[in-house]
């Protein structure tokens with residue numbers, strides 16, 4: 001036991017130093033970027049799903065608090081727990097981490113569609129955050145069966 005205590009203490013010291021370095025000036029804000037966005041062409045005329053990845057290169061977490069779009073009366077955020085989706089009012093974007101929306105996990109639901117998105121269209125979204133300014137996303141509409149891991 002006493003032999004283990006020494007390296008554990010050394011590790012804690014290293015971590016504390018690393019964290020102090022992280023919190024230094026210039027790294028106290030979230031720095032967000034959005035990639036890998038797509039909407040599968042919806043089967044239904046009044047509802048569509050959307051996926052994207054929000055990357056935070058900053059040292060402070062943020063929270064996605066609302067999403068709006070030109071084509072939908074309402075955009076809601078959902079997560080998936082045990083195979084069942086549920087609406088949530090916000091989703092965390094961790095410091096030095098990602099908030100990932102993907103099929104079978106977190107997703108956006110576009111409701112009260114004003115027009116049916118078709119493959120090749122681009123849908124405009126506005127993401128709003130607890131701390132960072134809003135981010136506009138041009139989301140391409142892909143085929144109904146598009147899978148980003150295979151590219152089609």
Ligand code: CU
Nearest residue numbers: 078085107109
């Ligand atoms: Cu849903």
